[in-house]
Amino acid sequence: MDFGLSEEQTLLQDSVNRYLDENSSLDHVRGYVEAPDSDVWSGLVELGVPGILVTEANGGLSMTALDAAIVAEALGSHTAPAPFLGSAVMAPVALQAAGKNPEDLLGAIVAGEQRVGIAVGETIATRADAGITSSGDSLSGKALFVLDHGADAYLVADTTRSLFLVKADAKGLSNQHLTTIDRTRRTGELVFDNVAAERISDDPTVLQKTLNFGRVMLAADTLGAAQNMLDQAVAYAKEREQFNRPIGSFQAVKHMCAEMAADLEPCRALIWFAAHSLDELPEEATLNACHAKAHLAEVGKKVAKTATEVHGGMGFTDLLGLHYWFKRIGFNRQLLGGPEQVREEAARLQDLVA
Amino acid sequence: MDLSYGPDYETFREEVRSFIADHRDQAPKGAGQRAPETLAWQKLLIEHGYAARTIPKEYGGYGAEPDILKTRIIAEEFARGKVPSGLGGQGISMLVPTLLEMGSEAQKEQFIRPTLQGEMVWCQGYSEPGAGSDLASLRTSAVLDGDEWVINGQKIWTSTAQIADWIFCLVRTEPEAPKHQGISFLLFRMDTPGIEIRPLVDMTGVANFNETFFTDVRVPKEQIVGARGQGWMVANSILGNERDSLGNPDVALARLTSLTELMKQETVNGQRAIDNPVLRDRLMQIQARVMALRCNDLRVLSAKLNNADAKLARMIVKLQGTELRHELEGLAIDAMGELGLAYDDNPYLRDHGSWQAQYMFYLGLIIGGGTSQIQKNIISERGLGMPKEPKFEKGQLTFATAKS
Numbered sequence: 001m002d003f004g005l006s007e008e009q010t011l012l013q014d015s016v017n018r019y020l021d022e023n024s025s026l027d028h029v030r031g032y033v034e035a036p037d038s039d040v041w042s043g044l045v046e047l048g049v050p051g052i053l054v055t056e057a058n059g060g061l062s063m064t065a066l067d068a069a070i071v072a073e074a075l076g077s078h079t080a081p082a083p084f085l086g087s088a089v090m091a092p093v094a095l096q097a098a099g100k101n102p103e104d105l106l107g108a109i110v111a112g113e114q115r116v117g118i119a120v121g122e123t124i125a126t127r128a129d130a131g132i133t134s135s136g137d138s139l140s141g142k143a144l145f146v147l148d149h150g151a152d153a154y155l156v157a158d159t160t161r162s163l164f165l166v167k168a169d170a171k172g173l174s175n176q177h178l179t180t181i182d183r184t185r186r187t188g189e190l191v192f193d194n195v196a197a198e199r200i201s202d203d204p205t206v207l208q209k210t211l212n213f214g215r216v217m218l219a220a221d222t223l224g225a226a227q228n229m230l231d232q233a234v235a236y237a238k239e240r241e242q243f244n245r246p247i248g249s250f251q252a253v254k255h256m257c258a259e260m261a262a263d264l265e266p267c268r269a270l271i272w273f274a275a276h277s278l279d280e281l282p283e284e285a286t287l288n289a290c291h292a293k294a295h296l297a298e299v300g301k302k303v304a305k306t307a308t309e310v311h312g313g314m315g316f317t318d319l320l321g322l323h324y325w326f327k328r329i330g331f332n333r334q335l336l337g338g339p340e341q342v343r344e345e346a347a348r349l350q351d352l353v354a
Numbered sequence: 355m356d357l358s359y360g361p362d363y364e365t366f367r368e369e370v371r372s373f374i375a376d377h378r379d380q381a382p383k384g385a386g387q388r389a390p391e392t393l394a395w396q397k398l399l400i401e402h403g404y405a406a407r408t409i410p411k412e413y414g415g416y417g418a419e420p421d422i423l424k425t426r427i428i429a430e431e432f433a434r435g436k437v438p439s440g441l442g443g444q445g446i447s448m449l450v451p452t453l454l455e456m457g458s459e460a461q462k463e464q465f466i467r468p469t470l471q472g473e474m475v476w477c478q479g480y481s482e483p484g485a486g487s488d489l490a491s492l493r494t495s496a497v498l499d500g501d502e503w504v505i506n507g508q509k510i511w512t513s514t515a516q517i518a519d520w521i522f523c524l525v526r527t528e529p530e531a532p533k534h535q536g537i538s539f540l541l542f543r544m545d546t547p548g549i550e551i552r553p554l555v556d557m558t559g560v561a562n563f564n565e566t567f568f569t570d571v572r573v574p575k576e577q578i579v580g581a582r583g584q585g586w587m588v589a590n591s592i593l594g595n596e597r598d599s600l601g602n603p604d605v606a607l608a609r610l611t612s613l614t615e616l617m618k619q620e621t622v623n624g625q626r627a628i629d630n631p632v633l634r635d636r637l638m639q640i641q642a643r644v645m646a647l648r649c650n651d652l653r654v655l656s657a658k659l660n661n662a663d664a665k666l667a668r669m670i671v672k673l674q675g676t677e678l679r680h681e682l683e684g685l686a687i688d689a690m691g692e693l694g695l696a697y698d699d700n701p702y703l704r705d706h707g708s709w710q711a712q713y714m715f716y717l718g719l720i721i722g723g724g725t726s727q728i729q730k731n732i733i734s735e736r737g738l739g740m741p742k743e744p745k746f747e748k749g750q751l752t753f754a755t756a757k758s
Contacts, residue, residue, distance in 0.1 A: 001363075001423060001659065002356045003652035066355055234738050249741035251731070257738055258730035262670040269649035269667070270642075276355045288645070295642035343638035344631075352614070352637075354629050 004272070005070070013070045019043055020078040026321045032081040033183040036150075041082045044071075045112030050088040053213075055096060058106040065213065069220040069275035076224030076332075079324045081184045083115050083148040089217050090147075091116035091155050094163055094210040098201035102165065105153070117151035117168075118214070119143035119190055123161055123207060124337045132192060134158040137199050139166065139192040145335065149177055149188025156190075156197065161204045164197035171195065182331035184324060212289040214336050216274045219289075219296035222332045223264070223271050225325045226300045229307035230260045232322065236311050247310075256306050263299045270295060290346040294339040300329040357652075359423055367427050373402055374435040381437040387475065387517070396441050396472045404428050405440025406470045409450065414467030422658050433604065443514065445469045445476030449522050456539075456580045456588050465520075465541070477544070479509040479523030479566060480589065487728050489524075490533045490586055494568060496525035496540060498575065503527075503540060505548075505571040511722065515551045515564040518544050528583050537585035542573040558714045559698070603647040603675065609682055609712075610644050613637065616704065617689050627689040640682050647674055666737045673729040676719045683713035 005013065024040050032038045044050070052068045054060020068089055075084055087109050095101055108114035122131045122143060132141040139156060146154065156164045166173060172193040180187055201207070234257050237248030247253045274292035277285045304326045308315035315322050333339065347353050359367070380398060382391040399405035400416055407425060409415020418424070432439040440446075450469055453462055468474035485492035494507025505525055515521070521544055528536035544551075548571035553561035580588045617627040617637060627633050650667055657664035686709040687694035696703045697710055720726050734740040 001359050001652075001656065003649070003656040004355070006355070234740060238740060245744060246741050248734075249744055251727075251743070254734035254738075254740045255727070255730040257740060258733035261666055261733055261738060262673050262730075265666045265670050266643075266646035266650035266674065269653040270646040272355065272653075273645075273649040276357070280355075280357075291638075291642040291645050294638070295646060298639070340635060343635055343642075346638050346641070347634050352618075352628050352634060354626070 003269070005066075009067060009070055012067060013074065016044075016047065016049070016071050016074040017077070019047060020074055020080055024078040024080040024082075026079075026324070029079050029081065029184060029324055030321070036081070036183075036186060038081045040080050041115075042112060044082055044084070045110075048110075049084065050092075050112060051110040053089060053092045053096075054106050054110055058092075058096065058101055059104075059110045060092070060106065064275075065216065065278035066272060066275040068213075069216060069271055072217040072220035073224035073227075073271070076221030076226075076328060077228045079184045079225065079328050083117075083151065083186075085214060085217055085221075086118040086148040086151065086155070087115045090118050090120075090210050090214045093213045094155055094200060094206060095165075097206040097209050098163065098203070100165075100200050102198055105165070114153065115148060115151040116165075117146050117148040117154045117188075119146040119154050120157040120163075120207065120211065120214075121145055121336065122159070123157045124211070125341060132156055132158045134160070134162060134164070134197070135194075137164070137197050139164060139195045139197045141192055143190045143192075145178060145180070145187045146175075146190050147185070147187060147335070149175065149186045154190060155200070155210075156192075157207055160202075161207045162202045163200040163207055163210070165200055166192075166195055166197045170197070180331060181327040184328060185331060208286060211336060212278055212285050215289045215293035215342070216271070216278060218332045218335060219292040220271050220275070222296040222300040222329050223267055225328045225332075226260075226264055226267075226296075226303040226307075229303055229322065229325045229329075230257065230264060233257060233260070233307040233310035236314075240312075247312075253310060256310055260303045260306050264303060267296055267299050287346055287349050290342045290349070293337065294342040294346070297333040297339040297342075301333060304329045359427065363423050363427060366424055367431060370404070370428055370431040371435070373404065374431060374437055378435070378437060387441070387443070387472065392441070393472045395438065396470075399440045400470060404432070406446075406450075409454070409466065409470060413454075413462055414470045422655060426655065430604075433608075441470075441472045443475065444478045444522075445474065445520075448478065449476050452522075452539075452579065452588060452591060455591065456584075458579075460576075461541070461579065474520060475514065475518045477512045477515045477518035477521050477566075479512055479521045481511045482508060483510055487725055489589075490537065492524055492526060492537065494523070494525050495529070496527050496538065496573075498527075499572075501575045503573045503575060503577075505540070505542075505568045505573060507568050509566045509568075510554070510563070512551075512564045512566045513562060515544065515566050516553065520544060521566075522579070524585050524589055527585075531583060534586045535583050537589070538582050539579040539585035539588040540573060541577045541579065542571070546571050546573065548572070556714075556718060558711050558718075562715075562718075603644060603651045606644050606675065606679055606682065607648060609679070610641060612705070613640075613682060613686050613689075616686055616709075620690055620693065620704070622691060630689075633685070633689050636685050636688075640678070640685060643674075643678050644682075647671075647678065650674075666733065669729075669733050669737045672723065673726050673733070676716055677726065680713065680716040680720060683709050683716060687713055 023043050048061055049071055051060035052063040056062045075082055092106060095106060105114060130142050130144045132139050132143055152168055154166045156166050172195040174191045175188050177188050237253050238246055240247050270292055274288040277288045308322055308326060311322060314320050382395050385392045396405060403416040403418055406415035407418050408420045411417035446469060450466055453466060480489060482492050496503040496505045521542060523540050524537050525540055526536050527538040548569045550567040552565045554563045554565050555561045620627045654664040654668050693702050697707055735742050
């Protein structure tokens with residue numbers, strides 16, 4: 001019995017955090033927002049991050065989902081602009097679950113030579129007439145809020161939950177950037193007009209597994225972002241003085257911080273467990289992923305609001321930059337299913353929906 | 355991450371299971387705390403190491419080395435087997451560990467064995483009408499008169515006072531000392547002349563607690579644990595034990611299962627409560643919180659196994675556990691609507707009224723054992739290192755930062 005991180009995992013956590021402290025500072029994030037170009041990913045590639053979930057046979061490191069969640073948490077903590085979710089998590093999980101590796105795409109991902117964006121959102125919630133239909137191996141329709149817009153290829157799901165791989169320069173594929181509140185992530189719209197695609201899998205469990213991993217990593221990202229906001233709020237409350245006292249000595253303020261900590265601390269154990277179950281407890285992995293995603297969405301929202309309030313007027317300014325974390329948490333909440341929708345899925349999994 | 359207990363522990367689990375299967379007939383069924391079958395069951399459990407497991411043999415325990423996983427397996431298997439586990443109560447859970455730590459040899463020999471066997475029942479005399487969250491401001495006094503303490507004052511929230519043989523009690527013995535250094539920890543019989551017990555009916559309609567009055571109660575001088583003025587230190591180690599025992603997430607999980615069953619059965623306008631999407635969503639929110647607290651519990655357990663301090667993960671348990679249970683029980687009432695109002699002899703009562711009773715009782719637990727607000731002070735000051743409340747000293751506000 002050992003419910004926690006191993007020594008190796010703590011070292012991984014330290015090294016990724018150290019790298020991001022130096023290379024994904026708030027100044028760097030601000031620069032990325034002005035001109036979306038970042039070398040954070042190439043550094044993470046050197047650390048081996050895109051190979052975490054790739055098997056050794058496919059040129060990766062054969063590490064665990066919990067290792068990946070540790071990285072996701074560090075990325076959220078630094079609001080790092082990196083295409084981790086698509087290229088390091090969802091694409092490798094989908095390809096390997098399907099037993100596919102066209103043109104050694106996995107090797108190219110591990111080497112940092114290829115990035116794969118993700119266009120599966122319409123299998124969870126279809127809005128604004130979006131959705132992809134397939135005819136043979138040809139795709140038509142549109143996908144919204146595609147993750148890592150500007151990637152070299154896209155993992156695309158159609159309305160029957162089959163998965164395809166499409167090259168970014170494929171004929172008939174057009175795209176445009178979609179601005180969201182969270183400028184640390186690149187999202188876009190893809191429009192398909194009879195685009196030739198490579199069929200990856202018709203097995204809905206492959207898509208489900210891919211979504212499970214994606215949801216747990218988004219939840220871990222929120223954990224990191226929320227923890228950082230709480231840490232900033234506590235530090236600010238200890239320093240800032242009003243009425244000749246640090247504001248952190250007022251119970252009104254310190255109880256806000258205690259409530260954030262009390263809500264957030266169990267989330268850490270929940271993320272560890274949900275990530276662990278992705279590898280080791282497949283029969284409950286989907287339910288745990290749903291609960292991790294929805295619960296972190298709720299706690300993250302509360303922490304994002306409260307931590308901003310602790311900072312008073314400064315929290316509302318661009319100068320302090322707290323809003324980058326606020327918006328990152330907001331993005332994670334809606335992507336791959338908002339909390340109400342994911343909870344309904346959790347209820348359905350337990351036969352609680354008539 | 356390793357969620358298995360390992361083969362040695364699974365062997366131990368099998369032993370516990372076969373014990374339960376073999377002795378199930380002897381388990382007391384709803385008998386009182388002092389019933390012969392209850393005491394016989396307790397004796398049997400101690401003999402096999404399923405109660406008083408780590409208490410030394412010389413004081414009437416089983417004498418095993420502390421092993422957190424074995425303790426947990428015993429609890430899990432007794433819960434699974436639906437047989438009563440060993441006796442609890444404030445004497446066994448709070449006084450015995452304190453005596454082992456702080457008591458004199460004579461006190462250990464006199465009190466521990468009969469307490470463990472359920473023959474000596476205790477109550478706790480801490481809180482006073484004027485000393486709740488600020489417990490250290492307590493005013494019940496004990497003055498030495500020859501070889502006896504003479505006690506005057508009043509305690510409140512003394513559960514089991516009406517059946518207790520003895521009380522462990524905080525009293526002020528050094529009125530001139532700073533408030534934390536003027537308290538002593540006394541033990542005395544509840545049939546000592548001068549003690550009056552008045553039942554305190556709470557919002558559930560039951561007298562779960564009492565008020566206890568002391569008028570010139572005379573107690574032998576040697577019935578003190580630790581030295582004069584050390585009582586606060588003694589009491590603090592006990593309060594830690596009490597907080598750890600509130601908000602057990604495994605019990606919350608069992609209640610969640612019952613709540614789900616209730617929501618599948620109760621109907622409004624012919625629609626099952628579970629088919630109402632708003633109620634269903636609330637159920638799923640609570641399920642996620644129960645899951646998170648169970649994971650947190652395993653994390654704390656692991657830290658204990660590694661002799662590490664789980665810090666925040668431990669500090670938040672009482673606050674989160676009690677607030678969650680209050681909401682969980684409250685959802686059952688909302689799911690039942692008007693039926694959720696039923697109480698006592700109402701023929702429409704569901705599950706013997708447990709939802710209503712627990713909903714109210716957990717509000718009591720949110721307040722008792724250190725209120726949620728006190729918990730937030732502890733979390734922010736000791737967990738997050740935030741400044742303590744300013745104190746007035748010599749007409750000036752002073753600030754101190756708690757050690758984390």
